[in-house]
Amino acid sequence: MTYSGWKISEAKARMSELVNACGDGPQIIYNRGKPVAAVIGMESFEAFERFSLESQQPSMKELLMELDALNEEEGDFGEAPKRVDRNEIDLES
Numbered sequence: 001m002t003y004s005g006w007k008i009s010e011a012k013a014r015m016s017e018l019v020n021a022c023g024d025g026p027q028i029i030y031n032r033g034k035p036v037a038a039v040i041g042m043e044s045f046e047a048f049e050r051f052s053l054e055s056q057q058p059s060m061k062e063l064l065m066e067l068d069a070l071n072e073e074e075g076d077f078g079e080a081p082k083r084v085d086r087n088e089i090d091l092e093s
Helices: 008-013 015-024 042-054 060-074
Strands: 004-007 027-031 034-039
Touching (some): 004 008, 004 015, 008 027, 015 027, 015 034
Antiparallel strands (some): 027 034
């Protein structure tokens, strides 16, 4: 896909034209020859937001809260096994 490029000064001077051009695809804004921003149409932005929300990973806090809720619904998962010091394990038997 080919994107249209705009210098910052050009983008500022022709803002309404820049916004209208978003209907044709993303508009890239350059500062001193380097891309610094992209202006996209609302439809593309909404699609990006949907993707962003759908791909978010739950935080550790959220996972632990979910585990607590499951524990309350389904009863106690039981006690965790006792920890054993590796130095006390006899590997030769």
